[in-house]
Amino acid sequence: MKALQIPAVLIALIVLAAVPWFGSDVLVQFGINALLLAVLAQGWNIIGGYTGYASFGNSVFYGLGSYGVGIAMVQWELPFAVGLAFGVVLSVAFAILLGIPVLRLKGHYFAIATLALAQVMTAIVSNVKIAGQNIGLVLPPLNNDLLFYELALGLLVVATLTIYWLSRSRFGFGLIAIRENEEGAAVMGVNTTLYKVLAFALSGVFSALAGGIHAYWVTFIDPESAFDISLNVKMIIMAVFGGPGTVFGPIIGALSLSAISEFLSSEITSIAGLFFGVVVVAAVVLMPRGLADMLRRFRTTGWRYFAENIKATRL
Amino acid sequence: MSAILEIKNVTRRFSGLVAVNDVSFDLQPKEILGIIGPNGAGKTTLISLISGTLPPSSGDILFEGKSIANMPAYQRARLGIGRTFQIMRPFPGLSVLDNVAVGALFGRGGGNAELARARELARAQLDFVGLGKNVDQRADELGGPGRKRLELAKALAMQPKVLLCDEVMAGLNLVEIDEVIDVIRKVRNEGISVLVIEHVIKAIKSLSDRLLVLHHGEKIADGDPETVLANQAVVEAYLGKRRA
Incomplete structure (x- = not known):
């Protein structure tokens, strides 16, 4: 990291941490959502951005994290922290059991296979008695947005530090090598199967923790909302918009897109969805490598940056 | 000295096609072994079999006396087998x-x-x-x-003990070829055994200690470069019967 970046990140962090003390309730609630989305985007960044496997299965981890907390707190009357740990255990088990067969697939096939996982999980959980079947679970309410906000922020910090470590560790280089050329990575000594499963599981840990916090915060979960595939689409859009395979890109993507989406849906309610779509399409065409890459290269290339990307997409 | 790499009756089929057919040879420590053959002779398949990106259909591959035929590619890399790709994949x-x-x-x-x-x-x-x-x-x-x-x-x-080079000279000009030959010689002088697959016969003749010729997946000659290149079967494989 360059010399100026560390103070800048610290200041941003202090400002973010102070939001509940000067911001309105609405802002704090927006903040909890946006921060949890940023955690999800960072979680996806590990398997999708660094390892190059476009997972649509991360909403399964999110759902398992939600149900971990739900089942532990409602059915077994255990504390929240135990619920979070239970959700993480479920996610890691899922990542290992299903990751081993599914991670043999590449590209579109991997995406489709993981897409199916979320659907299957909805159907399964709807029939599990301890999970409240298709009625869902109502968690004991805790009216403390400050706590949820700081928890979400803390989780985002841990996720980001993990990714920072990835970007400069042997493990992270192995993942990047897999993304860039899997066969090439294997003949250079990277245990590709192990690394992919570990990345999938690590990605699952953060998604599950975000799901657990969200479940306790909204105090209600059902199979439809816990394993919602559109949430997975959101985390991909946010990570890719910000810059997949970078340390801060997915955070920037998640926070900025959350803000845009919030603004649009309050100002121009009826066609907000359309505008959001336009923002995403424009971003994909004009800066396919994400905001992070755009900010880095714009200084040297100027407006030509966008022209080159349009040319590269052969519109 | 015992061989660092032994290929024993290795065969690889792709459904009907036999890409490598019952090939056996060995690579000695600090040796530069050249493998030549016309297009489609099975050279790259052979390298993939040794590096582990393809499993052999039958036969065995020994590295320092131990079978590696069923080992995944990354484990072979960790034992000390390094390879380059013909289609460069950085x-x-x-x-x-x-x-x-x-x-x-x-x-x-x-x-x-x-x-x-x-x-x-x-x-x-x-x-x-x-x-x-x-x-x-x-x-x-x-x-x-x-x-x-x-x-x-x-x-x-990777600090390999064996380096497998898949057409590292293809597409280079004469000066660049000489430079690569120089690098490979230096590699050998550091104690690494080298297996070189090449199309440029002139280059490989001067570089190799020993030359092996593949044709239609079969080994048709093995020996010192001069003798092998004068071999009737080798000339026929490259130029066809009539002109030879």
């Missing part, structure tokens, strides 16, 4: 330096866990193959000859 989004650093981070014995040290080793390896000036470039910005050298540096950064 990690395109990474810098030239980091491409090679991956080899140092993993590679033989599990490599070097520390990134700073791995980059140091990578830099030395890039100097060795003559890419010292290009360390900060992105790998996909390198031209063809540069990528050939990068392939070599990546494999060498």
